[in-house]
Amino acid sequence: MNTMNDFQIGSGFQFSGATIDNLEASEYTLVTIALDETGSISGKEAEIEDMLKAAVGACFSSPYSNNLLIRVIRFGSQYNRQNGNGVNEIHGFKPLSEIDLNAYPALKGVGMTPLYDAVFSSVGAMNTYAESLVDLDFAVNGISFIITDGGENASTGAGVNDVRRELEKSVTGEIMESHLSILIGIDNGYDNTKQKLADFQRDAGMNQFIWAGEATKGKLAKLAEFVSQSISSTSQALGTGGPSQNISATI
């Protein structure tokens, strides 16, 4: 049995999601984690991989673990030649029980930062998949994490207006009950990165910008904890009609 289906978002972006007929629960929290895989993370790849595994792994102990569908993507200009416009899907929206953390690929930091493409893919895929679920009476909310250490400089598929439109759609309540978009900045040593990311968060209309500071082992461990706790809060909020509460704004 084919357990995943392919979907298309406008502008040539593609994603995959679990076959809806095979889903057994009546409500789901959609989660997207987008990881920067550009040249500036070079040397920190292993720590970022560990952070991803810790964040997703911690969701297994959530009381709502059966109600999570998680998508993980990575972005970098090295993927521009593929269909995903600077985005490579590690796996589409998948029940947690079907995710094999050991199968996550090794990251290799090269290329530039298609940040618009990454956010567009994250939120656009979530809107499209959520719409399919809601049409079949599933209750759905969502949370997206975009983890990057650099501002936009390489998108080929989406502009900031495309990103803003998808983000606006995601919070009207017509598709998902609620959607929280969080931009997490990692310090790459350049002075203006924090400001550039803060400006992008404001211009695009993302809900939160969190500056995580340097990509040390300790900071990345805290980041993993933040991601898993935010996922847990979001799934607890499902059914209340509102967004999750008490998501810490610092790491």
Added chain:
Amino acid sequence: MNFLNDHSFQIGEQHLRQGKPCQDYALSGTLSSNQEAFAIVSDGCSSGDKTDFGSRLVTIATLRALEEPRPQRLGVEIKAARDAYLESYRASLHLNYQDLLATSLFAITNGDGVLISITGDGVIALKYEHALVIEIYKWQNNTPYYPIYRVSQLDNSFVESHNNTLEPFTKKTFVMGSLDSVQRATTGYTVTEGMKGVEQLLGREHDEYGQLQTLALFSDGAEQVVNVPTETVVENLLAFKSFSGQYAVRRMNRFLQEARGTGRGPLDDIAYAVIHYES
């Protein structure tokens, strides 16, 4: 024949406010190595005692009775077996009869025909190719007959409580055709007829309405959704967009969410069990 079954039950506004549990229960599934499908619904009496147990035990007793191998599916035999299980559960759990005041609706089908039985009150819905047939069963003064009355030899008191009315048990039938036409009919039953319960043995093919596609049993909570007529509640709860996974749970959740937007939602607990024949 492949059956797609699901069921859902939700607490009503009154029990929520009064700190009482949901006293409705429903179950669905397949038997005989998937050759048969069943749907069971039970509604515990609000003024009884621990009738949340009661509705669950009536449901489980019915399931055990349906699981017993029989050469023929006869309602009278299934009900007798159900009542024997019920008495055995009551005795072993040291419950009293007030704990088991709960209705019993069940349906069992092999794909060619279906046996439907109702003891107490509730709603039966049969969705054919060309019509939706809704039957609403009601006892006067909201005092339905419960299987435990027979088990506890309380039939005489029940008869006395209804002896002023010729036909205290009624069935209202709505047939909603494909051209939005609605036919209505009412049938009355004497107290003795009502206590026997209503049984229907139907073929899947109806001369006028075509093939039966979906059947559903509802507790009387379907009649108590604020500002929504029963027929509309039933129609909405059967408006499935797919029959995958927990389809009845999803439909119930969405319907109640929308109903609460325009009124107070269900006053009473509400339950339904569905069998869909996959084409």
